[in-house]
Amino acid sequence: MTHPRLSAARLPAWLAADLPRADVGIVHIGLGAFHRAHQAVLTQEAMLVEPGPWGICAVARRNGRLVDALVEQDHLFTVTERGAADDRLRVVGSVREALLAVEQPDRLATVLSEPGTRVVTLTVTESGYRHDPATGRLRADDPDVAADLAGGPPCTPVGQLVGGLRRRRDRGHPGLTVVSCDNLPDNGRLVGRLVREFCARRGEHDLVEWVDEHVRFPSSVVDQIVPATTDADLARVAEALGLEDRAAVVGEPHRRWVVEDDFTAGRPAWDAVGVELVADIGPHQAAKLRLVNGTHSALAHLGLLAGCTTTADALACPAIAHFAERLLSTETGPSLRRFGLEPDEREVGALLTRLANPRIAHRLDQIAADAPRKLPQRLLDPAVDLLVAGVEPRLICLAVAGFLHQQDFPVLALPLPLRESRVFRALVADAVRRIDQDGVVATLHRIGRS
Known part of the structure; x- marks a missing residue:
C-alpha cells in the first residue's frame, strides 16, 4: 500500500500539538540517526517546557538523500522508541533546516556565523575529527585536512567550524558554545585543541585569541542505542502513522546526555528534561x-x-x-x-x-x-x-x-x-x-x- 509523504499539512492534529515552532539557535554537524533519536528529541522536549529560539539547523556531511527527505517532509521525522514489549512513536519538529555540507559550504558558514546561533553540536564519529589519537593533533597526511588548510571549501568538521567562527568574528557577532557528542575522552577539549591548531597552522593567531575569549568547548557524554533503520522499520511507521517517513529512526527508550555546564551564550532548558549538567565530565x-x-x-x-x-x-x-x-x-x-x-x-x-x-x-x-x-x-x-x-x-x-x-x-x-x-x-x-x-x-x- 502506498502512503502519502509525511508533511506539516498532513500531520494529524493530535501529533502536531506537541511540535515546537522556533527560529534556529543550534547548528548540528553530523546529521544521522543518532542525532535525530537523541539530541533532536531532547531539544524538542526542552522547548516544550521552556519555549525559546532553539530550532536546529542539521548539517549532513555527505548524505544528500537524507537532506532531501527532510526538506520534502518540512523537516519532520518520526522516532520510534522500541522497548522489549512495545513501540512508542513520536514526531519530531525541532529541526528547522537541513543542509548538505559538501554542496552548501557558504550557507553552512553563514548559519554558523549568524548571531541567533548560540550552540553547535557534533556527532561525526571518532574518525570524523581527522586527528591522530596518539598525539591529539590533526593528521597531516589526511588529504581533506590538507585541502582545508590550503584554503579550499572546507570538507572536515574542524575546517567547517573554523570557517563559521572566522565569519562570525569578522561580522562582530558574539561567541557561541561547541558541544561534541562523540564517544571520545574529553571530546570538548579535543575539539577546542583542533580548532586552535587549525587556526594556528593557517597563521590566524588573532582568530585563536578570539576563540579563546568567545567560544566554549564543553565535553559531553551521550548514551542511546540507535541501530540503522531498516525497510521493515519504515513499513511499520507508515502503517502506524498512515504517512511515509523516509527519515524515520528507531532507538531504544533509554536516552542519556551529560554535559559540562560551560555555556557562553545560553542553551535550551535541557536540564528540565533530564540532561545532566556537571562540573566534571571525567x-x-x-x-x-x-x-x-x-x-x-x-x-x-x-x-x-x-x-x-x-x-x-x-x-x-x-x-x-x-x-x-x-x-x-x-x-x-x-x-x-x-x-x-x-x-x-x-x-x-x-x-x-x-x-x-x-x-x-x-x-x-x-x-x-x-x-x-x-x-x-x-x-x-x-x-x-x-x-x-x-x-x-x-x-x-x-x-x-x-x-x-x-x-x-x-x-x-x-x-x-x-x-x-x-x-x-x-x-x-x-x-x-x-x-x-x-x-x-x-x-x-x-x-x-x-
Missing part, C-alpha cells in the same frame, strides 16, 4: 566508555566469532551472557574505582537488559567497525588500571583476542603500560591459543567454570 565519560561501549565491543568481537549478528543474539548465548556479566562486575566495573565509581549488581543487570533487547537489532559488525580507534578507551585503558591495582584483566584480554581473530592484519596501538606488561601479553596470547584450539564458545564455557 567520571561520567569513563563509565560510559568502559561499561556501555566496552561491553558493546567485547560482545562484538566475541559474538561475531560465535556466529551472532546482534547484541541480543550474543546475550541469548548463555556462555556470552555470563562472560558479559563477569566482565562488568569483576573488571570494567572495578576499573572505575579511581574515578570514585563502581556499578552495583542492579546497574549491571539494567545495562545487560538494555543490550539484550531482542527488538533492537544492534549489529555486531557495525560495533566492531573501526575497532583500533575504539578499543583503547573502551577496554585497554581499564586493563591498565586493573594491572596497576594488581588485578589480571583476563576477560578484557579475551575480548582483545576476539578482535585479533577478526583481523587479517591487526593493528592495535597499545598504551605503554600494556606494551611493557608481560602479564597482559601472556593473557592475550593464551586467549588467542584457546580460541584457536577450542573455539570461542567452549573457551567462554571454560572461563565460566573457573
Whole structure:
C-alpha cells in the first residue's frame, strides 16, 4: 500500500500539538540517526517546557538523500522508541533546516556565523575529527585536512567550524558554545585543541585569541542505542502513522546526555528534561566508555566469532551472557574505582537488559567497525588500571583476542603500560591459543567454570 509523504499539512492534529515552532539557535554537524533519536528529541522536549529560539539547523556531511527527505517532509521525522514489549512513536519538529555540507559550504558558514546561533553540536564519529589519537593533533597526511588548510571549501568538521567562527568574528557577532557528542575522552577539549591548531597552522593567531575569549568547548557524554533503520522499520511507521517517513529512526527508550555546564551564550532548558549538567565530565565519560561501549565491543568481537549478528543474539548465548556479566562486575566495573565509581549488581543487570533487547537489532559488525580507534578507551585503558591495582584483566584480554581473530592484519596501538606488561601479553596470547584450539564458545564455557 502506498502512503502519502509525511508533511506539516498532513500531520494529524493530535501529533502536531506537541511540535515546537522556533527560529534556529543550534547548528548540528553530523546529521544521522543518532542525532535525530537523541539530541533532536531532547531539544524538542526542552522547548516544550521552556519555549525559546532553539530550532536546529542539521548539517549532513555527505548524505544528500537524507537532506532531501527532510526538506520534502518540512523537516519532520518520526522516532520510534522500541522497548522489549512495545513501540512508542513520536514526531519530531525541532529541526528547522537541513543542509548538505559538501554542496552548501557558504550557507553552512553563514548559519554558523549568524548571531541567533548560540550552540553547535557534533556527532561525526571518532574518525570524523581527522586527528591522530596518539598525539591529539590533526593528521597531516589526511588529504581533506590538507585541502582545508590550503584554503579550499572546507570538507572536515574542524575546517567547517573554523570557517563559521572566522565569519562570525569578522561580522562582530558574539561567541557561541561547541558541544561534541562523540564517544571520545574529553571530546570538548579535543575539539577546542583542533580548532586552535587549525587556526594556528593557517597563521590566524588573532582568530585563536578570539576563540579563546568567545567560544566554549564543553565535553559531553551521550548514551542511546540507535541501530540503522531498516525497510521493515519504515513499513511499520507508515502503517502506524498512515504517512511515509523516509527519515524515520528507531532507538531504544533509554536516552542519556551529560554535559559540562560551560555555556557562553545560553542553551535550551535541557536540564528540565533530564540532561545532566556537571562540573566534571571525567567520571561520567569513563563509565560510559568502559561499561556501555566496552561491553558493546567485547560482545562484538566475541559474538561475531560465535556466529551472532546482534547484541541480543550474543546475550541469548548463555556462555556470552555470563562472560558479559563477569566482565562488568569483576573488571570494567572495578576499573572505575579511581574515578570514585563502581556499578552495583542492579546497574549491571539494567545495562545487560538494555543490550539484550531482542527488538533492537544492534549489529555486531557495525560495533566492531573501526575497532583500533575504539578499543583503547573502551577496554585497554581499564586493563591498565586493573594491572596497576594488581588485578589480571583476563576477560578484557579475551575480548582483545576476539578482535585479533577478526583481523587479517591487526593493528592495535597499545598504551605503554600494556606494551611493557608481560602479564597482559601472556593473557592475550593464551586467549588467542584457546580460541584457536577450542573455539570461542567452549573457551567462554571454560572461563565460566573457573
